Amino acid sequence: MSSLDERTASPAPAAPGRRGRAWVSYLAMVVVPVVAAFFLLRTGGGDGAAPAGHAGGAADPVAKLLFALPVIFLACRLLSALARRLAQPAVIGEIFAGILLGPSFLGWAWPAAYHWIFPDHLASTMNTLAQIGLVIFMFLVGYELDVELVRRRSKAAVLVSHVSVAIPFLSGVLLAFALHPALGAGVDRLPFSLFLAISMSITAFPVLARIITDRKMTKLPIAALALSCAAVDDITAWCLLALVVAIASATSMAATAVTVALTVAFFALMLFVVRPVLRRLFTPAEHGRKALPTTAVVSVLLAGLLLSALATDSIGIHPIFGAFLFGAVTPRGSLPIRQATEQMHALTVTLLLPLFFVYTGLRTKFDLIGADPSLWLWTALIVVVAMLGKWGGSLAAARLSGIGRRDAWSLGALMNCRGLTELAVLNIGLDLKVISPTLFAMLVIMTLVTTVATSPALSVIERFRRPAAAS
Numbered sequence: 001m002s003s004l005d006e007r008t009a010s011p012a013p014a015a016p017g018r019r020g021r022a023w024v025s026y027l028a029m030v031v032v033p034v035v036a037a038f039f040l041l042r043t044g045g046g047d048g049a050a051p052a053g054h055a056g057g058a059a060d061p062v063a064k065l066l067f068a069l070p071v072i073f074l075a076c077r078l079l080s081a082l083a084r085r086l087a088q089p090a091v092i093g094e095i096f097a098g099i100l101l102g103p104s105f106l107g108w109a110w111p112a113a114y115h116w117i118f119p120d121h122l123a124s125t126m127n128t129l130a131q132i133g134l135v136i137f138m139f140l141v142g143y144e145l146d147v148e149l150v151r152r153r154s155k156a157a158v159l160v161s162h163v164s165v166a167i168p169f170l171s172g173v174l175l176a177f178a179l180h181p182a183l184g185a186g187v188d189r190l191p192f193s194l195f196l197a198i199s200m201s202i203t204a205f206p207v208l209a210r211i212i213t214d215r216k217m218t219k220l221p222i223a224a225l226a227l228s229c230a231a232v233d234d235i236t237a238w239c240l241l242a243l244v245v246a247i248a249s250a251t252s253m254a255a256t257a258v259t260v261a262l263t264v265a266f267f268a269l270m271l272f273v274v275r276p277v278l279r280r281l282f283t284p285a286e287h288g289r290k291a292l293p294t295t296a297v298v299s300v301l302l303a304g305l306l307l308s309a310l311a312t313d314s315i316g317i318h319p320i321f322g323a324f325l326f327g328a329v330t331p332r333g334s335l336p337i338r339q340a341t342e343q344m345h346a347l348t349v350t351l352l353l354p355l356f357f358v359y360t361g362l363r364t365k366f367d368l369i370g371a372d373p374s375l376w377l378w379t380a381l382i383v384v385v386a387m388l389g390k391w392g393g394s395l396a397a398a399r400l401s402g403i404g405r406r407d408a409w410s411l412g413a414l415m416n417c418r419g420l421t422e423l424a425v426l427n428i429g430l431d432l433k434v435i436s437p438t439l440f441a442m443l444v445i446m447t448l449v450t451t452v453a454t455s456p457a458l459s460v461i462e463r464f465r466r467p468a469a470a471s
Contacts, residue, residue, distance in 0.1 A: 061125045068117050068126075069355075075101055076354040087455050089210045091420055094354060095448065098361030104441075108367070118362060130359040131319070133352020134424055138320040139305040140345055141206055141421075142327025145231050157225055160397040161232035164415050165201045167393030168386070169240075172197030175385050179378065183439045191248040195434045198241050199425055199443055200386050203233040204451070207419030211454055222407045226414040229394070234421070238324060241425060245317045248432045259316040266311060267325065275329035278304075282334050297340040301330070318428050353420075360423050360444070363430060368438040379442045386446050387453070391416040406461055413457040422447040 075097040083093030100106060107114040118126075176184070176193035184192045208230050217223040246259035281300070282292070292300070305323045312322035331337065369375045394415040398408035426443050429435040435443070 061122050064117075064119060064122050065125055068122065071117060072097075072101065072354050072358050073350075076357065084214075087214075087459070088452060089207055089214060089419070089455075091207055091210070092448075092452060094357045095360075095420075095423070095451075097354070098357030098359070099364060099444075099448075100361070101358050102361030102364055104361075104364055104366040118358075123359070123362065126355050126359050126362075129352060130356035133348050134356050135309045135319050135323045136302075136305065136344055136348045137353060137356075137420075138424070139301075139323040139327040139330075140341060140348065141234070142324040143330050143332075143341055144209070145205065145234065145328055157228045157232070159401050160225070160394055160411065160415075161229040161236075163397035164203070164229060164390060164394040165233055165236050167396075168200040168389035169197045171385050171389035172200035175200070175382065178381075179439070182374075182378065183436060183442075185436075187434055187436075191244060191432075191434050194240075194244045194247065195429050195432075198237055198244060199422065199429070200389055201233070201237050201240070202418050202422045202425055203230045203237075203390070203415050204417050204419030204421040205230045205234045206421070207451065208414055208417050208454075211414070211417065211458075215455070215458065222403075222410055225403075226411055229411070229415060233415070237425075238321060241428070242312075242317045242321050244434075245428065245432065248434050249316050262315045263312075263317060263321075266315060266322070270308070270325050270329050274304075274308075274326070275331075278329060279331045282331050282337055291334075291336055294336050294339045294343070297336045298343060301337070301340055301344070304330075320424065320428075357423075360427060363427070363437070364441050364444050365437055366441050366445075368441055375438070375442070379445055382442055383446045383449050386418075386450055387416055390450070406464060409461050410458060413454055413461065416450050416457075417454040418447050419451045422451075 076094045079093035079097040079100070080090035081093070083090055083096075101114075101118070103114065106117075173193050173196070176189070176196040179196065180187075180189050180192055205227075209227060212218055212223045212226065242263055243260065246263065247256050249259070282297070305326045308322035308326035309319035310322070312325075313319040369379065391412040393412075395408050395412035398411045399405070403411065423444070426435070426440055426447070430437065430440045
């Protein structure tokens with residue numbers, strides 16, 4: 001027989017005695033030790049005390065989160081797809097998904113399911129993940145701001161952007177004076193008024209950019225003007241909000257002054273130290289070095305934005321300010337950075353932001369408004385003031401700058417969009433206890449109305465534009 005035949009031939013069957021010895025060895029060396037170990041654990045391995053962290057039968061938050069996450073993702077995907085079919089940005093569907101999964105709908109229609117999916121002990125875990133997602137998202141917002149577009153803005157953009165902050169700010173202060181006696185109990189009038197004024201002044205730059213892209217308006221001059229105005233609005237509003245947070249968090253005027261001074265110093269550090277360092281690190285070709293791989297860029301950006309968020313949190317303002325500013329000073333035009341931000345965007349939008357929407361929904365309790373007609377009248381007044389201040393102010397400034405009537409109306413509609421940015425601001429106010437849960441619910445309604453109105457308003461304005469263009 002050849003060597004090949006010897007290698008491929010079947011082995012001879014083992015003798016009966018050898019098989020018996022193998023089974024005896026297996027029983028003695030595997031089965032007996034396992035049975036003995038279980039017997040010892042059963043009879044003397046415990047003292048009868050419950051394991052730490054499970055006293056009283058407390059549920060594991062990780063297990064609950066692993067079930068809640070698919071429910072959240074499914075609801076967000078379904079409603080975002082529905083929003084697109086209704087010519088709305090996907091974020092509208094995700095906001096509504098958070099509201100529907102909260103106590104205002106699911107908790108009202110099916111309380112047992114609501115409390116089983118979202119037990120009280122899960123809120124802190126969801127909040128932690130949601131805040132991390134919000135910090136990363138605000139970094140992306142800062143990175144996507146076209147700073148050069150802001151620098152090259154025209155005279156019209158300067159006037160419109162400043163008016164679209166100043167008039168809503170004033171209208172918010174006047175509204176706060178009327179609301180404070182009824183809805184501002186226990187809150188000092190100054191932070192209450194300043195916060196409400198800023199909430200009236202917000203424009204959601206990310207949602208506005210998405211609406212412009214979805215409606216194929218990117219090549220229109222009015223779109224570039226709206227983006228530049230919204231960018232200036234965002235920067236102005238975040239700076240004002242940082243001031244309000246400092247005032248609300250500080251215990252004295254001296255503490256407020258220290259917080260403001262540290263904030264200014266942090267801004268200077270980011271602009272004059274961190275930005276040059278990042279440019280040198282991420283543009284190696286200019287310095288004769290090899291480019292960093294995308295995985296390393298992701299690590300550097302995540303570490304930088306988280307440390308920046310930690311710095312502003314330590315100063316006494318919200319962590320999102322540090323992340324936003326870190327994104328604004330991050331260099332543009334680098335392929336590894338673009339690839340890294342795309343990966344971070346996918347993770348944040350898919351996993352973390354839906355948790356923020358649902359956490360916001362869990363905090364939104366429309367039953368606090370209930371059937372009280374006075375509270376619904378206050379809600380209607382908030383919506384009207386928000387739309388008149390933002391839309392009306394932008395429209396008037398655009399007309400004064402020589403912009404045509406229909407483009408001015410379109411610009412006002414775009415600047416009136418609030419979306420996710422407004423929700424982030426409202427959550428800060430609720431965390432600081434500057435606004436009550438009742439006022440929070442009212443302002444969420446205002447956010448939904450003003451954001452949902454943007455696309456239909458643009459469609460109506462476009463219908464009036466076409467006959468004029470045809471004639």
